[in-house]
Amino acid sequence: MKLIRYALIATCLTALPALAADLSITQKNQTFSSQAMTVHVGDTVHFQNDDTVNHNITVRGGPDDDADDLGLQKPGAAVSYKFEAKGAYRVICSIHPRMKMTVTVQ
DSSP: OHHHHHHHHHHHHHHSOOOOOEEEEEEETTEESOSEEEEOTTOEEEEEEOSSSOEEEEEEESSSOOEEEEEEEOTTOEEEEEOOSOEEEEEEESSSTTOEEEEEEO
8 A cells, every 4th residue: 555655656746847947157257157057948047247348148049049139238237048948059148259158958
């Protein structure tokens, strides 16, 4: 009987959807704090400008490979992007093109 209860609990737990997460990336010295990260569908990444210069986050990729420009980001400002589809994404600063990272969405 205990085995059946444990199996039922395990089945229920694996059937639960994953909760979306909020993750952060900082920009400092004209670099991202990480060059690559893996997130889940529905996760939001916050890009915090801890630099002394303006940045601009552009996200490209996913199923349609469209580019999403998140606009000018002044020092101290943050912008967010919610990854809503599986795939590989490229994130760049269009002001400083050497600033780039990869986001894999599972």
